[in-house]
Every structure is written in C-alpha cells, then in structure tokens.
Amino acid sequence: MTTTKKISSEPVIEVQDLVAHYGSREVLHGINLSIHDGEIMVIMGGSGSGKSTVLRHMLGLNTPSSGAVKLLGQDITRITSKEIDILRRNIGVSFQGGALFNSMTVGENIILPLREHTQLDEKTMQIMCRMKLELVSLAGFEDLMPAQLSGGMVKRAALARAIIMDPKLLFFDEPSAGLDPVVSAELDELILRIRQAMKTTIVVVTHELDSTFRIADRITVLDEGNVLMVGTVDEVRNSKNKRIMDLLGRRVREIKIDAEEYLNRLTGEQVRETG
Amino acid sequence: MGELRAVTYKITQHAGYSVVHLKGDVDLSTSPIARKLILECIEAKHSVLVDLSEVAYIDSSGVASLVEGYQLAKTNGVEFGLVNVSQAALDVLQLARLDTVFPIHASLDDLSKVMR
Numbered sequence: 001m002t003t004t005k006k007i008s009s010e011p012v013i014e015v016q017d018l019v020a021h022y023g024s025r026e027v028l029h030g031i032n033l034s035i036h037d038g039e040i041m042v043i044m045g046g047s048g049s050g051k052s053t054v055l056r057h058m059l060g061l062n063t064p065s066s067g068a069v070k071l072l073g074q075d076i077t078r079i080t081s082k083e084i085d086i087l088r089r090n091i092g093v094s095f096q097g098g099a100l101f102n103s104m105t106v107g108e109n110i111i112l113p114l115r116e117h118t119q120l121d122e123k124t125m126q127i128m129c130r131m132k133l134e135l136v137s138l139a140g141f142e143d144l145m146p147a148q149l150s151g152g153m154v155k156r157a158a159l160a161r162a163i164i165m166d167p168k169l170l171f172f173d174e175p176s177a178g179l180d181p182v183v184s185a186e187l188d189e190l191i192l193r194i195r196q197a198m199k200t201t202i203v204v205v206t207h208e209l210d211s212t213f214r215i216a217d218r219i220t221v222l223d224e225g226n227v228l229m230v231g232t233v234d235e236v237r238n239s240k241n242k243r244i245m246d247l248l249g250r251r252v253r254e255i256k257i258d259a260e261e262y263l264n265r266l267t268g269e270q271v272r273e274t275g
Numbered sequence: 276m277g278e279l280r281a282v283t284y285k286i287t288q289h290a291g292y293s294v295v296h297l298k299g300d301v302d303l304s305t306s307p308i309a310r311k312l313i314l315e316c317i318e319a320k321h322s323v324l325v326d327l328s329e330v331a332y333i334d335s336s337g338v339a340s341l342v343e344g345y346q347l348a349k350t351n352g353v354e355f356g357l358v359n360v361s362q363a364a365l366d367v368l369q370l371a372r373l374d375t376v377f378p379i380h381a382s383l384d385d386l387s388k389v390m391r
Contacts, residue, residue: 118303120336124310127339131371165303166334197370198334 010037011070012169012201013058018067020053020225027053028225030067040195040202042212045222046247054222055173055205059093060084071169089117092162096174098154100146100161106133107142110161117165132160135190152179156187163194170194172204176211188214209248213237221247281305282330284312289383292354293321298329301337310340317347317355324380328359333367345377356380 013035020028028050035041045051056062057069060076068075071091076084100109107129114125133139136156146154155175162170175191176184188211194200206212212219212233219236221228223243229236236244263269282299293316301309316323325341327333341357348355356378360368368374380386 118336120303120307121310123343124306124336124339127342128335131335131339131342135371164335166336193370197366 011035012037012072013041013203014068014070015054015058016068016070018054018057018069019065020050020057020062021065022053026065026225028057028064031222031225031227033220033227033230035201035203037201038195038199040191040204040215040217041220042204042206042216042218043220043222044206044209044212044247045228046207048224049222050225051205051207051222052173053225055171055203058203059091059171060088089113089165090168092165092167092170094155094159094162094170094172094175096177098146098158100154100157102146104146105142106138106144106146106149106157109146109157110142110164113161113165128164129160132164133157135163136160137186152183155179159187159190163198166198166200168201170200170202172202172206174206174208175204176206176208181210184208184211185214187211191215223247282309284309286312286316289324290386291322292324292386294324294326294358294383296326296329300331301333301340303334303336306334306336306340309337310343313340313344314347317344317351317353320351320353322354323348324356324358324383324386326358326383327361327364330361330364333364335367335371338367338371338373341377342373354378356386358383358386 011034013033015031015033018028018031019026031054043051043054053062057064058071064077069077071087074083074087076087104112110129110132111125114120114128129142130139133142136159138153138156138160141149141153146157149157155178175187179187191202191204192215195202204215216233218230218232220230221236221244228241228243229239231239237248239245282297282301282305284298285296287294287296295312295316297309313323313325323344345355358380359382360379365374368377
C-alpha cells in the first residue's frame with residue numbers, strides 16, 4: 001500500500017482551548033488541535049476519553065462552554081446558521097450508526113445532499129450515486145431500503161452519502177466498529193484512496209489501533225478530556241507515556257483511589273474540604 | 276474561449292474529432308456547463324475528445340458528465356475519448372476505476388497511442 005503524505009502547512013481545522021460540559025461536569029478541559037489540508041488525523045482514546053465529544057463540537061452539533069472551532073477558516077461557534085449551512089456543503093460525515101433515513105431507499109439517501117444543495121441534472125446525480133456505491137462495494141444496492149442491509153453495508157452506504165458531494169473535510173465516527181477485519185481493512189484502504197484522489201482532509205475518531213496505524217498521518221491521543229499527545233504513528237507507538245502505553249498495550253489502567261472521596265461518592269456525601 | 280466561474284473551455288477540431296478543452300476546476304458549480312458542451316457535440320453526431328491537460332480538479336459531478344457523454348456517444352454511434360489527462364484528473368478516474376473504462380489517449384498528436 002502506498003500513501004501520499006505530502007501535507008500542506010495550512011490548517012483547515014483548528015480547535016482552540018475547547019472546554020465542554022455535560023451538565024455541570026466538565027468533559028473537555030481545554031483541547032487544542034490543528035489539522036492540515038490533506039491530512040488524515042486520527043483521534044483515539046478509550047471510552048470516555050472525550051473523542052466523540054470533540055467530534056460533535058467539530059461538527060457544530062454541540063456548543064462549547066468556551067473556546068473556538070474553526071473549519072476552513074470560519075469559527076463555527078460564532079457564525080450564523082445560514083453560514084454554517086453553506087459551510088456544511090464542504091463537510092461529509094459518516095456516523096457510527098449510519099444515520100440513514102429508513103423511509104428512503106439507499107440511493108435516495110445518498111443523493112439527498114445533492115438534491116438539497118445543487119442544481120445538477122437528475123441523470124448526473126444518478127451516475128454520481130452509482131459511482132459512490134461502486135466505490136464502497138455496494139453496486140446495485142440503490143433500490144434497497146436501509147433495513148434490508150447488514151450493519152457493515154449500512155456503514156458503507158453512509159460513507160457513500162458522506163462523500164457524494166466530494167467534501168473538503170470528511171469526518172468518520174468509529175468507521176471500523178462492527179465490521180469484520182477484511183471489510184475494515186478495505187474501508188481503511190478506501191479512506192486512503194479518497195484522500196489521495198480528492199485531497200480530502202479526513203478526521204477519524206476511533207479506538208481501533210490496527211486501523212489507526214494503517215491510515216493516520218498523525219494521531220491525537222485523548223484521555224479523560226485532555227490531549228495526551230499529538231504525533232505521527234511512530235511517535236505514538238514509541239511514546240514512553242504510561243497512559244499511552246496502556247492504551248496501545250490494551251492494559252487495564254491503574255485507577256488511584258482516594259478512599260475518602262470514593263466513600264463520599266458512594267454515599268452521595270459532599271467531599272469535605274481538608275486542611 | 277468561453278468562461279465559467281472556475282473553468283474555461285474551448286472547442287477545436289482535430290482529425291475528425293470535436294475536441295473539448297477544459298481548463299481549471301470542474302466541480303459541482305461548473306460541471307453542468309462542461310456536460311452541456313460535451314452532450315451538444317455528441318448530439319450533433321460528432322466524435323468527441325475531452326482534453327483534460329489543464330484540469331486542476333475534477334469532482335464526481337465532472338466525472339459523471341464524462342460517463343454520460345461516453346454512454347451517449349455509444350448510443351449515437353460516434354467515438355468518445357479523453358486526451359492529455361492531467362494527473363489530478365487521472366487520480367479521480369482511478370479512484371472510480373474509470374481509467375479502465377474510458378478510451379484515454381496520450382496526446383492529440385498521436386491518437387493511435389491509446390493509454391487504455
């Protein structure tokens with residue numbers, strides 16, 4: 001496999017001092033990220049690390065408590081809904097569960113963004129749809145309903161819809177989850193080919209190590225709402241950071257227990273100030 | 276030479292072909308005009324070559340227009356091919372595996388030299 005790793009220095013995605021809460025609980029503690037034009041950035045971390053929350057903020061689905069998220073130079077926390085609609089024409093998202101409309105055929109799902117945002121001829125749209133289905137190995141499935149597809153097929157159909165407009169920015173949420181190893185490897189290969197051909201900037205949120213090491217130009221490792229490290233595949237693999245080594249080695253993390261705080265959590269008591 | 280928003284074009288005649296020269300970006304906003312040019316030539320029963328040497332970027336809608344042109348050419352019994360395909364365009368054709376479908380000529384000077 002050959003990959004192109006000539007990355008422009010121009011950042012097209014910038015996350016600056018991003019702080020986020022769920023209720024009163026702070027879940028992101030000042031995240032900074034800079035992703036360059038044509039780069040494949042994998043955001044990895046364990047469950048609860050904050051990776052999906054970062055993704056939701058990058059897509060403008062969550063509003064941060066503070067900080068900025070800039071896509072293609074525009075701070076999406078400060079632009080109007082109309083401006084974000086225009087920006088979203090340059091963004092494709094492949095959600096973990098597919099997020100296809102069950103009342104539409106696969107083909108109608110894939111064409112939907114073209115109908116919403118372009119004036120293309122119907123025949124052009126149909127050919128584009130079939131091209132994307134070919135690309136994700138779902139040729140001939142356009143007339144089926146999503147309920148008739150397997151989980152892996154739904155995921156690939158969702159990818160076809162994500163790339164139907166040839167977006168400048170492409171986001172994947174757990175692309176390999178639930179796929180068998182062969183299909184997962186094919187999807188990784190496809191991600192690399194899309195980047196090579198379309199010069200797309202790609203952000204992948206995953207906890208799949210094999211996939212991460214196959215596709216990433218750089219990896220951001222998140223842990224408990226903080227960036228532990230940003231580095232190349234080799235830099236992350238060779239990191240001496242214990243938490244990263246735990247993640248890569250799939251070792252159970254050591255949880256330090258503050259006995260009094262733990263007791264208070266179990267009993268619902270407020271933590272008493274000491275000293 | 277006509278002008279689109281991000282692409283320019285001209286049509287020349289060469290060895291019995293109408294040659295559609297495209298220059299710039301063929302994308303969602305400009306591909307409908309490229310499509311119209313190509314289909315009009317084919318509907319007039321001309322054999323068509325599309326020169327992609329100066330295409331900096333072509334997206335799926337541009338490629339779909341080429342596919343439609345090729346299909347219509349077959350229906351109308353005329354020839355259709357691509358010539359001087361830029362690397363940027365070739366990358367996209369290869370992604371869609373269409374480099375194995377279209378007749379691709381290395382240059383106008385040597386149409387007998389078919390790359391595929």
